[in-house]
Amino acid sequence: MSDKSLTAKERLAIERTHMPEQPAEKRARNFTEVNLGLAEAAAIEEARRCLLCKNRPCVQGCPVGVRIPEFLERIAAGDLRGAAEILRADNALPATTGRVCPQEKQCEAKCVRGLKGEPVAVGWLERFVADWAMEHLAPPSAPTTKTGFRVAIVGSGPGGLTAAGELARLGHDVTVFEALHAPGGVLRYGIPEFRLPKAIVDREVKNLQAMGVKIECNVIVGKTLTVAEILREFDACFIANGAGLPVFLHVPGENLKGVYSANEYLTRVNLMGAYKPQGRTPIARGAIAVVFGGGNTAMDAVRTAKRLGSTRAILAYRRGRDEMPARAEEIKHAEEEGIEFMFLLAPLEILGNDDGWVRAVRLQRMELGAPDASGRRRPVPIPGSEFELAADIIVVAVGTRANPLLTATCPDLKLNKWGNIEIDANGMTSIPGVFAGGDIVRGGATVILAMGDGKTAAASIDRYLRENKVARR
């Protein structure tokens, strides 16, 4: 069955569907997923909006190059299995990216339908197909022919898992080393349950294991094992250990009780389950939570604070609304949930009470000046504009830097001045056979860019092995 018969006019007449959501009032009090997913009929109708452009601009917008018109065409035809097969072949973690990708800046930004009206809801459809596949299809199976090459992957975040999936598909023997006690990296410790349920991460990981990927947790490369030791056992290595070093504000009072890095705040809640009634890891709660930052992590933290019972959950950002790097959908959802946004503010000092807990933060108003290196207008302090804002919890979500845990024990690895690993056009580092990607190379970026790196590196590793190595058996 095919649906190519639909005319462009008929396709253009269909309006973009709506994502069913938990009501804002209700979801601001629970950790259940906000988006409920499209029904099959709505998904098919949405897929029929795709004009099946010959030059496929959407695919160019996708860091992992998913064949978008092809899988949409299969959905439109009601062939969900066919759609799933395309998606699985191109994307190792489709149920994840369907939920967390900034589609409005990628595939959907390039969609021709967006020029006049709304783009096809590629992200929602990706999620729909991935969820359908998890329900209805057997996990992908391991390839029958093995190459005999062994590849180690450092880090089980989106970059590492994508590379693992690609390499396993090519018949290599893949082992992923994870420092924490559960796989997923930022998908596990960073992104909250209400945006990416951990059951989804578990399923994505199980799919990779079904393809033969081995995952060993509690191995901290740089501490438990060094890269040199890995290279004695493996033919190649992909480092995707993320940018796990929190940046603090460096203002007085930052070590008061109730002040968290976003990494700690989210790890306690997501990885350690502090939000669950039976959770044993504590987290401080308070009536007023103030989160500094304007990215997805800040958004996750402030929405988490709301759900943990803060009556006021405030996001304070030093630039303006238009400069926020967060995903559009998260900003919309946060506003609906009653998150307060305060723009053009910079923290000067965190003030404590007699018990050593936060009681307030002193802020300064900013105005936008000339554009900085990032092209965004630089915030400039307005003299005399200082004021105090009461706060019980403060979360600092102003970015992360490269964690030196691995690189400090691997002196041959060439780094840039920020401590990020340098790679060549093929994703290879200064050590032959050692590749790197994701945030340890880029600094803080997105899930999908890390996945793109994982996919590119996997192809390079495959080529490297075939050209330079002799299989061990």
Place this chain on the structure above:
Amino acid sequence: MFEVLRNETLAPQVHRMVVRAPRVAKARRPGQFVIVRRDEEYERIPLTIADADAQAGTITLIIQAVGQGTKDIVATPAGGFLRDVAGPLGKATEIEKFGKVVCVGGGVGTAVLFPLAKALAEAGNDVVTLIGGRSASYVILRDELASFSREVLVTTEDGSLGVKGFVTAVLGEILADESRRPDAVYAVGPVPMMAAIAKQTRPYGVKTIVSLNPIMVDGTGMCGGCRVTVGGEIKFACVDGPEFDGHEVDFAELAERQNTYKEDYCRLDAQLDKEGRQ
């Protein structure tokens, strides 16, 4: 899963556990720690590696069961399993030949002190060990420390063993006596003890190393929960420590941060008591 091979009681609530963790045993150096999680949904607890046998693939942990997390761990019998053991974490002790060294251990801090003192002695230092406990039954590892220390001095708060009082009184005498004054002091124990010792040694200009145990989550530098102010700068105890120059540490801030979750833990303890401990 990490098998518990031995589990014995050293003192009230203090257990010595031998755990199979071959990768950790091989990589570990004195001063480093592991993060242990008893089972799913349990906390991640940082514990110093007291000793390791790379050949046998085992590590020794000495654990004082104070909170729920440590109680759960020591409740694991020989033949049982710990869900997660991750490490070795932290910087290894920088072992130098100082000459005369006094190693001070308070309570279960003595377990953390043990590998450091051993390594210092092996590096040719003249080690005097000073350990304190609430009463005789709380004084641990005395014989083990005696095997490489020139002298082991003991204090107890009730006088049931050694000198009655605190370790600081004995250390004060040693510092005041020029012939006994050490070139370095290593102190591990409760925050007030380490703070007091750092204050005592400062006028003498005796290098003082303390081992800190702030609240931690991942232990890899990712969360910053264990941050301490050292010499006016933020340091992460998990990756920059756990050992720091005692004269540079802001102990008052550390003591405050340590009690962040005091009430939560009291509540959890009470709740689990009510439900009947597993």
